[in-house]
Amino acid sequence: MVTKCHRNFIINRNVKGSAIANSNIAFVKYWGKADPHLFIPTRSSLSMTVDKLNTHTTVEFSKHYGKDIAYINGILQNGKPLLKIIRHLDNLRKYANTILKAKVVSNNNFPKGAGLASSASGFAALTVAGCAALGLELDEKELSILSRKGSGSSSRSIKGGYVHWFSGKRSEESYAHQLYDENYFDLRDVVAIVKPEEKKVSSRSGMAMSMETCPFYDSFVKMSSINIKKIKEGLAEKDFKKIGETIEFESFLLHSVMMTTKPPLVYWSPTTVRIINEIQSWREEGIEAYKTIDAGPNVHVITLPEYVREVEKRLNQIEGVINTIHNRPGGDTKAVSKHLF
Amino acid sequence: MVTKCHRNFIINRNVKGSAIANSNIAFVKYWGKADPHLFIPTRSSLSMTVDKLNTHTTVEFSKHYGKDIAYINGILQNGKPLLKIIRHLDNLRKYANTILKAKVVSNNNFPKGAGLASSASGFAALTVAGCAALGLELDEKELSILSRKGSGSSSRSIKGGYVHWFSGKRSEESYAHQLYDENYFDLRDVVAIVKPEEKKVSSRSGMAMSMETCPFYDSFVKMSSINIKKIKEGLAEKDFKKIGETIEFESFLLHSVMMTTKPPLVYWSPTTVRIINEIQSWREEGIEAYKTIDAGPNVHVITLPEYVREVEKRLNQIEGVINTIHNRPGGDTKAVSKHLF
The missing domain is CATH 3.30.230.10 (Ribosomal Protein S5; domain 2)
Structure with a gap:
């Protein structure tokens, strides 16, 4: 190279x-x-x-x-x-x-x-x-x-x-x-935008605090290879349930680490929890959708193309959801000729 | 004996x-x-x-x-x-x-x-x-x-x-x-009653699931002696900050274990999160209050006598709080002569 x-x-x-x-x-x-x-x-x-x-x-x-x-x-x-x-x-x-x-x-x-x-x-x-x-x-x-x-x-x-x-x-x-x-593999990410506020703690300093103070941190690190293996298997087999359950589990692992950091990092808003609880009941109705959350209140709902319309509709009906953004898998970062100045 | x-x-x-x-x-x-x-x-x-x-x-x-x-x-x-x-x-x-x-x-x-x-x-x-x-x-x-x-x-x-x-x-x-x-030591527990619904998963079966599936469970068990030591020291010194911070940390540990159980146990409601986030800002205003949550959506706010009035007032203003119960430290279980039949 x-x-x-x-x-x-x-x-x-x-x-x-x-x-x-x-x-x-x-x-x-x-x-x-x-x-x-x-x-x-x-x-x-x-x-x-x-x-x-x-x-x-x-x-x-x-x-x-x-x-x-x-x-x-x-x-x-x-x-x-x-x-x-x-x-x-x-x-x-x-x-x-x-x-x-x-x-x-x-x-x-x-x-x-x-x-x-x-x-x-x-x-x-x-x-x-x-x-x-x-x-x-x-x-x-x-x-x-x-x-x-x-x-x-x-x-x-x-x-x-x-x-x-x-x-x-x-x-x-x-x-x-x-x-x-x-x-x-045509997975979709319907993002529920919950709040336009700036975060209180940046990811950068939050991470450092978790490493220092969270008693679950080492176990969290160890879980990565297991979960990557599961998602790789899920992708290879196009087994969405396997992928989805692991995605959801991973984001609970992440937010558990955040919450058990000193001082606690709670990135969820009431609407975040409302969505978490609703998605569980949607699945009971047959809508295959799993949530993941980063260091903020928005919820990414990972789903299949056939459920996008229903997921968007339901998310937009939830109190506190401002709007949704529907993502397909995106491409590489590309150099472009259009300059901004 | x-x-x-x-x-x-x-x-x-x-x-x-x-x-x-x-x-x-x-x-x-x-x-x-x-x-x-x-x-x-x-x-x-x-x-x-x-x-x-x-x-x-x-x-x-x-x-x-x-x-x-x-x-x-x-x-x-x-x-x-x-x-x-x-x-x-x-x-x-x-x-x-x-x-x-x-x-x-x-x-x-x-x-x-x-x-x-x-x-x-x-x-x-x-x-x-x-x-x-x-x-x-x-x-x-x-x-x-x-x-x-x-x-x-x-x-x-x-x-x-x-x-x-x-x-x-x-x-x-x-x-x-x-x-x-x-x-x-006159600590107070102001319980915010959030929802009268029955829980979906009993504590009894939830515990067993956590032990089997939560990757943080062993660390959670190990943390008990450290946190008990801290609260015992806090009680001995009547150091409410030390007690309160440990109480809050412990309940984040518990709920992290629950959330990272398969399937996840999310006992929080939107109102639970609203209270969690508000308490953090109350402390910045000088109200010494810390939350703890059991296997349900209600929030127990542990505080000192001088803050009870304000804590009750604020909790009752939070959307989704039905009412509050103000507890003082209680006494032993007592045999009584009054029979119910």
Whole structure:
């Protein structure tokens, strides 16, 4: 595997690049870094890339910029969010052997901080747009590793379809690998948007707290390989029940770890619980649907195409659900020619 | 320690006995039996006996009864609830060396099956009333052990105040011991009654499922001694923050175990979550209050006397809260002369 690093970066060439990346929903969850500097996770994870939650990003490196600036959804960034972006631009600059500062413009088609994994699509798009701008030709594994250093779950968004992120021991081993592309098995993710509020605790600091204080953390880590195996079997056999039950179990494992962290991380809202309880009774009626929840109140209902209409209808009738987003399996992060500035 | 077992039971004497027992709220939780026949728990627990949730029971053993009959809140029992009572009457009959059948009349002052631990006060009252009827003079340890064989948590309700139930290895070691009586430290338990519905899964079968399937179960068991130690220190120092934080942590541990059981046991309702989230913000305002939840949707808010008024007011303003019950520390289970029939 050869990386074509342009070590002698020519500062006069066109250094603008753009990319569109899809978010992903984890079936087996990522929560905690074994190496907080390199973003190597404590457990392997498995996700489906989704097609309706995406980020479009343009990056330009230029000697005209005295410092890095970044706009997300039209808002000039500063503080911690800007620092995370600068840190990732540094990762890209190291690869390309440049010190040029950059302008970043990034638009999500969904609200930031509402638990919709904007950092997954955001950092995947930034990575691919940055590489395009810098003329870096990395393979998928390298892109995944590089993206991971910006935001862990973004390593999974580099590829479409069903993706397995190996925890690995060293940085080069911790990357996401596509199990099946987006055309293999037509699962659907109907997201119930519950509340547009910003989270109280960021995932990043929450994870670190769980690792330090949660008495279930080690068992949680150990469960990852068992659950990944089950979902891989389920995908191979296209056995939705096996996949769904494991997805639901995994998200209860994750939220149990969060709740037993000190201080407790309760990401659920009353509506979240209402949906959890309703889905159980829907299944008794024959609607095959399973929930998963990330670090926010929204509920992702994983289902089959034939149940989508009914699931959407029922979710929208639940008190506290603002709207729903219907995702199909999404594709790879792609460099695009349409620039945002 | 001498047990005065009336091995030569005289069937013609007056064989009616009555008792009133208080329920208890567990600060460190009981969930699972190491020995399902003897009701020896997997972990030690610690509770406060409460004064406003009680059961008044009258038992009469007589040759006039062809079979055991029992009324709870005026309703003639049959099926599983009756079998549990008969099994416990058998425990009492074994002690007293009699084969007489019994009539039991029992009234709770709170709804059964709403997660208010009716079996704790119910079996403590049945034990003491039964002993009174049979003329058995048992000491507190023996009463606790005998009561435990009817319903685990009832072993804690034999004594008032703050009670530590030792898990023990053998039946004789698994009994509840009073740490402090009800006058030692004036904690309050404001119960928010959320829903009068019967639970879907009984505690008894839920526990067994958790032991079999929850990957966190072993860690949960191990945490008991740490949390009991903390609450004992908190009680010794009258350090409410230490007690409260441990109480809250323990109930998150319990509910995490329940949720990660297969199939998942989600006892929370939307209102439960609303209260959990509100209490966190009340503390930021200086109201010292901590929640604990048993196998039902109701929330017990443990607080100090000076906050009770405000806690009651706020709980009653929360959507979905039907009413509140304000408990002080309650006293021992007592034999009483007032019979119910």
